[in-house]
Amino acid sequence: xxxxxPSPSPAPTATPSAQTSADGDKEALIALFHAANGExxxxxxxxxxxxxxxxxxxxxxxxxxxxxELDLSANRLxxxxxxxxxxxxxxxxxxxxxxxxxxxxxxxxVLNLSGNxxxxxxxxxxxxxxxxxVLDLHENxxxxxxxxxxxxxxxxxVLNLRDNxxxxxxxxxxxxxxxxxxLxxxxNxxxxxxxxxxxxxxxxxxxxxxxNxxxxxxxxxLGNLGSLNSLGLSxNxxxxxxxxxxxxxxxxxVLDLHxNxxxxxxxxxxxxxxxxxGLDLGNNELTxxxxLELGNLTxxxxxxxxxNELTxxxxxxxxxxxxLRQLWLDGNxxxxxxxxxxxxxxxxxxLNLSGNxxxxxxxxxxxxxxxxxxxAPFCPEATPPATTNPSAATExxxxxxxxxxxxxxxxSxxxxxxxxxxLRNWHGVTVEAxxxxxxxxLSxNxxxxxxxxxxxDLTNLENLDLGNNxxxxxxxxxxxxxxxLRQLWLDGNxxxxxxxxxLGNLAGLERLHLSxNxxxxxxxxxxxxxxxxxxxxxxxNxxxxxxxxxxxxxxNLEDLDLSGNxxxxxxxxxxxxxxxxRSLGLSxNxxxxxxxxALGNLPGLRYLGxxxxxxxxEVPAA
Numbered sequence: 107x108x109x110x111x112p113s114p115s116p117a118p119t120a121t122p123s124a125q126t127s128a129d130g131d132k133e134a135l136i137a138l139f140h141a142a143n144g145e146x147x148x149x150x151x152x153x154x155x156x157x158x159x160x161x162x163x164x165x166x167x168x169x170x171x172x173x174x175e176l177d178l179s180a181n182r183l184x185x186x187x188x189x190x191x192x193x194x195x196x197x198x199x200x201x202x203x204x205x206x207x208x209x210x211x212x213x214x215x216v217l218n219l220s221g222n223x224x225x226x227x228x229x230x231x232x233x234x235x236x237x238x239x240v241l242d243l244h245e246n247x248x249x250x251x252x253x254x255x256x257x258x259x260x261x262x263x264v265l266n267l268r269d270n271x272x273x274x275x276x277x278x279x280x281x282x283x284x285x286x287x288x289l290x291x292x293x294n295x296x297x298x299x300x301x302x303x304x305x306x307x308x309x310x311x312x313x314x315x316x317x318n319x320x321x322x323x324x325x326x327x328l329g330n331l332g333s334l335n336s337l338g339l340s341x342n343x344x345x346x347x348x349x350x351x352x353x354x355x356x357x358x359x360v361l362d363l364h365x366n367x368x369x370x371x372x373x374x375x376x377x378x379x380x381x382x383x384g385l386d387l388g389n390n391e392l393t394x395x396x397x398l399e400l401g402n403l404t405x406x407x408x409x410x411x412x413x414n415e416l417t418x419x420x421x422x423x424x425x426x427x428x429x430l431r432q433l434w435l436d437g438n439x440x441x442x443x444x445x446x447x448x449x450x451x452x453x454x455x456x457l458n459l460s461g462n463x464x465x466x467x468x469x470x471x472x473x474x475x476x477x478x479x480x481x482a483p484f485c486p487e488a489t490p491p492a493t494t495n496p497s498a499a500t501e502x503x504x505x506x507x508x509x510x511x512x513x514x515x516x517x518s519x520x521x522x523x524x525x526x527x528x529l530r531n532w533h534g535v536t537v538e539a540x541x542x543x544x545x546x547x548l549s550x551n552x553x554x555x556x557x558x559x560x561x562x563d564l565t566n567l568e569n570l571d572l573g574n575n576x577x578x579x580x581x582x583x584x585x586x587x588x589x590x591l592r593q594l595w596l597d598g599n600x601x602x603x604x605x606x607x608x609l610g611n612l613a614g615l616e617r618l619h620l621s622x623n624x625x626x627x628x629x630x631x632x633x634x635x636x637x638x639x640x641x642x643x644x645x646x647n648x649x650x651x652x653x654x655x656x657x658x659x660x661x662n663l664e665d666l667d668l669s670g671n672x673x674x675x676x677x678x679x680x681x682x683x684x685x686x687x688r689s690l691g692l693s694x695n696x697x698x699x700x701x702x703x704a705l706g707n708l709p710g711l712r713y714l715g716x717x718x719x720x721x722x723x724e725v726p727a728a
Contacts, residue, residue, distance in 0.1 A: 128171040130210055132159050135173070137205040142183040142224065149181055168213060175216040179242070180694070180718035184223035204248075209234035218242040220266070221694060221718030228267075230255040242266040244290065245694075245718065252291070254279040261285055268314060269293040278303040285309055292316040292338065300339075302327040310334055316362070317341040324368075329354040336360040340386065343367055348387075350375040359712075360384040364410060367391055372411075374399040381405060388412040388434065395419075396435075401426040412458065413437035420464070422447040432456040436480075440464055448472065455616075455640075457482055500563050501543050502529060507560035512553040512577065519551060542566035549595065550574040562587035573619065574598035581625075586611040597621040597643070604628070605649075610635040621645035621667075628652075629673075634659040645691070646670040658683040667691035669715060677721065679704035691715040701725060 136154065144150050151163040160167035166175035185203050203224040208217070209231025215238060224246040232241070233255025239262060248270040256265065257279025263286060272294040280289070281303025289310060296318040304313070305327025311334060320342040328337070329351025336359060337352075344366040352361070353375025359382060368390040376385070377399025383406055392414040400409070401423025407430060416438040424433070425447025433454060440462040448457075449469030457468065460481040467485040468476075476482075506524060514520050521533040530537035536545035543564055553575035561570075562584025568591060577599040585594070586608025592615060601623040609618070610632025616639060625647040633642070634656025641664060649671040657666070658680025664687060673695040681690070682704025688711060698720040705714070706726030714725060 128159065128167075128173075131171075131173040131213075134205070134207040134210045135159065135162065135165065135176075137207045141185075141205045142203045142222075143185060147178070147181050147183060166216075172213040173211050174213050174237075175218075176211070176214065177216065177218040178222070179218045180221035180720070182222065183219060185225055204229050204232075206231040208232060211235060213237055215261075216240040216242075220244045220246070222246050224248055226250075228253050228256075228272075232256060233258040235259060236261070238262055239285075240264040243270070244268045246270050248272060250274070252277055252280075252296075256280065257282040259283060263309075264288045266290040267294070272296060275299070276301045276304075280304065281306040283307060287333075288312040288314075290314040292318065294318055296320060298322070300325055300328075300344075304328065305330040307331060308333065311357075312336045314338045315342070319343060321345065323347070324349050324352075324363075326351040328352065331355060332357065334358055336362075338362045339366070341365040345369065347371070348373055348376075348392075352376065353378040355379060356381070358382055362386045363390070364388040365390075369393065371395075372397050372400075372416075376400065377402040379403060383429075384408045386410040388414070390414050392416060396421055396424075396440075398423040400424065404428060406430055407453075408432045410434040411438070416440060418442070420445055420448075420459075424448065425450040427451060429453050434458045435462065437461040444468060504558075504560040504563040505529065505532065505535065505543075505546075507558040511558040512555045512575075517548070517551050517553060536569075538566075544590075545569040547571040548575070553577055555579075557582050557585075559584040561585060564588065566590050569593045571595040572599070577601055579603070581606050581609075583608040585609065588612060589614070591615055592638075593617040595619045597623070599623050601625060605630050605633075607632040609633065612636060614638050616662075617641045619643045620647070623647050625649060629654050629657075629668075631656040633657065636660060637662065639663055640686075641665040643667045644671065648672060650674065652676075653678050653681075655680045657681065660684060661686070663687055665689045667715075668695065669693040671695050673697060675699070677702055677705070681705065682707040684708065685710070687711055689713040692719060693717040695719050697721055 139153050144153055149163045152161045159165055159173065164176060164178040165173055168174050203226050206229040209229065214235050217238060220242045225248060227250030228248060230253040233253060238259050241262060242264065244266045249272060251274035252272055254277035257277060262283050265286060268290040275298030276296060278301045281301060286307050287309055292314045299322035300320055302325035305325060310331050313334060316338045321344065323346030324344060326349040329349060334355050335357055340362045345368065347370030348368055350373040353373060358379050361382060364386045369392065371394030372392060374397040377397060382403050385406060388410040395418035396416060398421040401421060404426060406427050409430060412434040419442035420440060422445040425445060428450060430451050431453050436458040443466035444464055446469055449471045454472060454476060457476055457479045468482045470485045473484050509523050514523055519533045522531045529535050529543060534546060534548040535543055538544045544566055545568060549571045553572060556579030557577060559582040565587060567588050570591060573595040578601065580603030581601060583606040586606065591612050594615060597619045602625065604627030605625060607630040615636050618639060621643045626649065628651030629649060631654040639660050640662050645667050650673060652675030653673060655678050663684050666687065669691040674697065676699035677697060679702040687708050690711060693715040701721055701723040703726045
């Protein structure tokens with residue numbers, strides 16, 4: 107385990123073309139143009155022309171003509187054919203999209219080349235940029251190790267290298283970045299241990315290292331990050347116990363450690379995180395009992411302790427979490443009766459206690475506002491909601507049609523389908539008492555083919571989850587007949603065509619997940635009729651056109667993510683009408699224009715994704 111803070115790395119030797127002049131800056135830009143296939147950029151206005159450098163697209167200069175900002179995000183930068191330097195360079199640079207002469211831009215404060223196809227390694231000469239405040243290279247194909255020379259950037263406030271192909275260990279020199287507020291290295295191939303030197307970053311507010319191959323124990327030094335708001339370390343190979351020092355992070359709002367190999371007991375010190383609203387420790391190897399101190403986290407909205415080895419009873423103190431919206435304790439070894447104090451959770455929308463040894467029942471008072479509660483038995487006095495009872499024969503015919511249309515013989519699990527068993531015994535089918543089918547869950551089950559229109563006959567369906575299969579074709583408009591539907595999950599398929607306007611009939615729908623398909627066309631304005639909608643995710647499709655102003659009618663919307671499409675036009679001021687919005691993702695689209703001041707009307711907004719667009723202006727303060 108490292109202890110001492112390393113000395114700053116020696117600054118790399120500047121290339122012969124380095125000059126403390128505007129001419130030297132121009133040479134560096136020309137080198138980038140040739141190295142990153144400038145002829146194919148989305149916008150290269152005035153580059154290599156006789157116009158002043160300040161008139162070149164993406165370049166901002168100071169009064170002396172020196173480059174202070176270079177923003178070529180989402181501009182199709184990628185390796186030139188052959189990827190060979192076109193100007194004479196010293197040293198042993200053998201190609202790559204980022205030329206070392208970028209390190210000669212001595213007055214550069216912002217370097218944003220995100221959302222491109224840059225490859226090769228990061229040049230260590232970037233460590234020469236003594237005035238740099240923002241280095242944003244996320245969503246590229248950069249490889250190799252993180253240069254330790256980046257630790258020389260004393261003024262750096264944002265280092266965003268996420269979603270690349272970086273490997274090797276994190277250099278301990280990053281602990282020298284005393285001004286750093288955001289460190290994003292997630293979604294790479296980094297390995298080794300988390301540098302304890304990161305505990306020296308007293309100004310750090312965001313630490314995002316998810317989806318790497320990091321291993322070893324969590325350094326207790328992370329408990330020194332008094333300004334930290336968000337700590338994301340999920341989907342790694344971290345092991346050992348959760349250090350109790352994390353309880354010192356008084357500003358922390360989100361702690362995400364899920365999908366690791368963490369063991370030992372939950373430290374009760376986590377109950378000191380008074381500002382926490384998201385705690386995700388699922389899919390680890392944690393043991394022992396749930397600390398009753400977690401009941402002190404009265405601002406908590408999301409608590410996930412699922413798929414661990416927790417034992418004992420559910421502490422009644424969890425009933426103090428009056429703002430909790432999701433409580434996932436499934437897949438543990440919890441025992442005893444469900445505490446009646448759970449009935450105090452008036453904001454709860456999702457409750458999963460399955461896969462334990464619990465007895466008793468869920469308080470009836472929760473039934474009216476819970477939207478997701480697999481295998482949760484409600485107490486006997488619960489009054490079932492009124493239903494429209496289609497005949498069992500009609501429901502069976504609809505399910506049989508689905509089986510045949512989606513190659514049921516090839517499903518991973520088709521237990522009892524097409525048999526004489528009651529529908530409630532068919533895999534993935536939930537039937538309410540002796541009544542109608544209310545839930546159909548066949549996600550990740552190898553369904554292929556097109557959705558049959560007969561699905562629209564399951565009119566009492568509340569939950570339909572067919573995500574992560576190989577479904578194709580268009581969405582049948584008959585889905586608009588499912589007037590009782592609360593959740594629709596069809597993400598991770600190969601669905602195509604336009605969104606049917608009939609989806610606007612689903613007045614009770616709360617979650618609509620259609621991400622990672624091939625859907626095209628415009629967003630139907632009828633989506634604005636979904637008055638109960640809380641989450642709308644259409645990420646990674648081929649949707650186009652402008653945002654319909656009717657989205658501003660979704661007064662209950664909390665999460666809107668349209669990233670990774672081909673949407674154009676401006677952000678409409680109507681989005682400022684969404685008082686409950688917590689997350690807004692519009693990255694990787696063709697949106698343009700100024701950011702509307704109405705975004706400042708969203709006091710609950712915690713995430714705003716606008717990367718890889720052509721939007722301008724500052725984010726309005728809430």
